[in-house]
Amino acid sequence: MPELRRDPIVDRWVIIAENRAARPGALVNASDSPREPTTAGLETCPFCPGYESETPPAVFALRGHANDPNASDWRVRVVPNKYPALVSETASQPDRGTYVPRSPGPESLFAAAPAFGVHEVIIDTPRHVTTVGQLTNEEFADSLTAVRARLEALRHDLRLKHAIVFKNVGCAAGATREHLHSQLMASNLVPPLVAAELRGAERFYDTYRQCVFCRMIDDECASGERVVDQSSAFVALCPFASRFAYEMWILPKGHASHFGSINDGDLADLANLARRAIARIESLLRSPAYNLVIHTTPFDSLAIEHYHWHMEVFPRLTIAAGFEWGSGCAVNPVSPEAAARVLRTFDKGSASPGSR
Ligand SMILES: [Zn+2]
Ligand SMILES: [Zn+2]
Ligand SMILES: [Zn+2]
Secondary structure, three states: OOEEEEOOOOOOEEEEOHHHHHOOOOOOOOOOOOOOOOHHHHHOOOOOOOOHHHOOOOOEEEEOOOOOOOOOOEEEEEEEOOOOOOEOOOOOOOOOOOOOOOOOOOOOOOEEEEOEEEEEEEEOOOOOOOOHHHOOHHHHHHHHHHHHHHHHHHOOOOOOOEEEEEEEEOHHHOOOOOOOEEEEEEEOOOOHHHHHHHHHHHHHHHHHOOOHHHHHHHHHHHHOOOEEEEOOOEEEEOOOOOOOOOOEEEEEOOOOOOHHHOOHHHHHHHHHHHHHHHHHHHHHOOOOOEEEEEEOOOOOOOOOOOOOOEEEEEEOOOOOOHHHHHHOOOOOOOOHHHHHHHHHHOOOOOOOOOOO
16 A cells, blocks of 8 residues: 655655556657657556446536446546555545644654545547647637546545646656546545745745745746736746746736636637647757646635646656756756747747647
């Protein structure tokens, strides 16, 4: 069973999940780029229609006609991860309001707990495509609709505190299935990066009575230097202190702290802008491996003034080496100003590949 362990020195939690090693290594020997779907991937793909019995039963699906959630006429399908890094079947799990992970103390340095949570896979489309740029705008909107629905359902489970949604595209970004999919991991802890964002944003708000993300969006849109693209409701930009070359964030222009509050109109707008912005990265860098993550507020403080949900996309062009892992400090060889400048002009192939 996966286990959460706390480092007694720097108070850092890790998930030890040996069951994950059993995952199929479908892409282990493939190239780092997702590029075009492979024939081998197609023949053995449990995410393609007709192979629903090879995944655990669906917990959610969008389809033309409401019927069996495990039938093959779906547009998006959400299934529990077959090799979860978090597990929901622990003997008893306290409410998120009372859960306090054990701290290291004189009796034992080594604090551990079952890695409790929910780990789901969102199969974005029945088509065997491998990158976001290959989706239609409608397909990406369907996928984001499923994310919103799952966040909305899971927030009512009082044992869960936070959920992170992410995508691994390409082997170098951690994908083990080439058929495009997202993952959702909800647990009783707020992940360290989100916790650091929440703390920093709260500090800024306490001093300036302003959301730091709203302020950043105002400043970036005014200068335009690091803006890649924008619509009336969203902006795609390369953040000032980008950790990765061509790192890009996509944010709602109006203040919104949790992704679950997005309405259908904005969701369609987001799907168009984000798909187009990611397609710029894919065509400029010739289908690099990348990760996409949605950062949103914890389930017990959804609507807050100081935090602003956002999507982060980071191409995996370089391998973190000794300095990065040893110091916790990223080295980025491409300035965000240069990245935004070239991404703005690189609009080839970023038209939606057409409607279904
Ligand atoms: Zn497939
Ligand atoms: Zn804001
Ligand atoms: Zn973030």
